[in-house]
Amino acid sequence: MTNSEEIIGEPAGWKELAWNGIRVATPPDWEPGRIGVRHLLIESEAGPAMEIKWGPVRGRFSHRSHFKRLRKITAGRGGQARECPLPAEWRAALDRWEPSGFCWTAGGTAATGAILYCPRSRTGGLVQFFHSLDDSGAVRLAAAVLDGLRFHGGTGPAPWAVFDIRAQLPGRFALVRHRFDPGRFVLGFSCGRCRIDLYRWAPAAVLLKDRTLVQFAQAMEGLRPLHFQALEGAAPAVVEGHSPATASLMERFAAGFGLRSVCRARLWQVPERNRILGLRMEDRGEIDSDVWEMVSRTYGVVDVKAAADPHPSR
Amino acid sequence: MEWLTSKRRPIPIHRDEAIACTPVKNRHVRESRVDSGEVVLHYPVSAPPWAARVARWIRKDPGGPRVGKLQLDALGTAVWDMIDGRRSLREIAAAFAESHQLEPKEARVAVAQFARELGRRGLIGLR
Numbered sequence: 001m002t003n004s005e006e007i008i009g010e011p012a013g014w015k016e017l018a019w020n021g022i023r024v025a026t027p028p029d030w031e032p033g034r035i036g037v038r039h040l041l042i043e044s045e046a047g048p049a050m051e052i053k054w055g056p057v058r059g060r061f062s063h064r065s066h067f068k069r070l071r072k073i074t075a076g077r078g079g080q081a082r083e084c085p086l087p088a089e090w091r092a093a094l095d096r097w098e099p100s101g102f103c104w105t106a107g108g109t110a111a112t113g114a115i116l117y118c119p120r121s122r123t124g125g126l127v128q129f130f131h132s133l134d135d136s137g138a139v140r141l142a143a144a145v146l147d148g149l150r151f152h153g154g155t156g157p158a159p160w161a162v163f164d165i166r167a168q169l170p171g172r173f174a175l176v177r178h179r180f181d182p183g184r185f186v187l188g189f190s191c192g193r194c195r196i197d198l199y200r201w202a203p204a205a206v207l208l209k210d211r212t213l214v215q216f217a218q219a220m221e222g223l224r225p226l227h228f229q230a231l232e233g234a235a236p237a238v239v240e241g242h243s244p245a246t247a248s249l250m251e252r253f254a255a256g257f258g259l260r261s262v263c264r265a266r267l268w269q270v271p272e273r274n275r276i277l278g279l280r281m282e283d284r285g286e287i288d289s290d291v292w293e294m295v296s297r298t299y300g301v302v303d304v305k306a307a308a309d310p311h312p313s314r
Numbered sequence: 315m316e317w318l319t320s321k322r323r324p325i326p327i328h329r330d331e332a333i334a335c336t337p338v339k340n341r342h343v344r345e346s347r348v349d350s351g352e353v354v355l356h357y358p359v360s361a362p363p364w365a366a367r368v369a370r371w372i373r374k375d376p377g378g379p380r381v382g383k384l385q386l387d388a389l390g391t392a393v394w395d396m397i398d399g400r401r402s403l404r405e406i407a408a409a410f411a412e413s414h415q416l417e418p419k420e421a422r423v424a425v426a427q428f429a430r431e432l433g434r435r436g437l438i439g440l441r
Binding site for chain 1 (some may be wrong): 388
């Protein structure tokens with residue numbers, strides 16, 4: 001599917017959502033309600049508004065078999081899915097992805113959607129928009145959302161944008177864990193033996209009320225074994241932690257052969273957004289400084305230009 | 315054969331319905347504040363039925379109602395202070411999100427979880 005850096009024609013004030021290979025702009029009152037590895041359920045004030053699932057396709061892609069599966073799922077929920085022509089407003093946005101339209105109704109709820117396939121990136125997907133039976137504007141709104149839908153082609157850095165956090169990682173890093181608890185978000189990625197964890201805590205003013213950022217970092221799970229130090233002259237506060245130095249001869253021997261994991265972490269405060277952001281990277285042998293720089297430079301929160309600004313680069 | 319029939323559990327209210335409810339403080343809950351300004355809630359705790367039965371069996375006076383204590387953290391205190399019997403959980407979550415610059419969804423989940431915890435202990439009711 002197309003690999004585009006910019007979402008063109010996105011209405012002002014819409015929110016960007018970039019997650020594991022897809023990128024979409026949604027109306028301001030839509031929020032992710034359920035987040036899976038390759039699944040997003042986006043909700044509005046009224047309830048579920050949009051659902052999208054996607055994944056790589058290995059063999060031949062069959063719209064028919066995907067529709068059959070969809071029909072089975074909707075039947076289980078008391079709905080009846082049927083194939084129907086794609087709404088005219090959607091054609092311009094979806095024509096590049098061999099779409100086939102469907103719709104279903106269950107009680108007072110209806111959904112209109114499309115099964116998509118991009119032969120170029122060999123990605124299959126299903127997108128559907130939920131609306132009430134008499135809501136004629138839903139299809140037009142969906143057209144605007146679909147207009148901004150992009151699939152990451154796998155080349156270049158992959159954007160990540162969910163809730164208020166934004167980051168870019170090399171495309172080879174795969175999402176291995178994610179957790180969005182109130183006040184604490186964690187995204188974990190891996191590529192071979194290299195692991196990257198992104199943290200976001202809030203509200204910083206409360207979390208740092210009676211402790212320093214160093215004390216906070218050393219109390220956090222996953223960061224405890226590291227020795228943190230505040231970077232001098234950094235305002236707002238930035239702390240960095242590294243794995244303890246090798247002590248025994250065997251440890252030094254293992255480190256020399258890349259058999260020992262090394263870890264580096266950085267936490268910084270974003271006072272204007274009342275957040276603490278954290279980046280932890282672990283690898284065998286040594287940390288890839290290019291990846292470290294790229295992630296620490298791009299990781300930030302909305303309305304903050306870049307995470308690099310509030311903290312000095314190394 | 316009543317003992318064979320399973321007890322009917324109350325139907326849990328859906329999250330969306332719960333967030334529209336107005337929390338009301340239990341009037342038997344007494345609150346005090348520690349030096350840092352955080353609230354400590356003192357609430358009556360009744361002994362579990364089995365403990366009362368055991369106490370009766372060994373003919374020991376189970377004593378008066380015990381008092382449980384719950385110290386809220388700064389965020390819990392902020393939400394507790396917003397419970398005035400007029401504002402709904404949704405309105406509290408919106409005010410909480412604004413005062414702490416949280417994402418609206420994040421604040422709603424945090425307030426809902428907090429309200430559920432308070433409700434479980436009988437410190438608040440929803441209407």
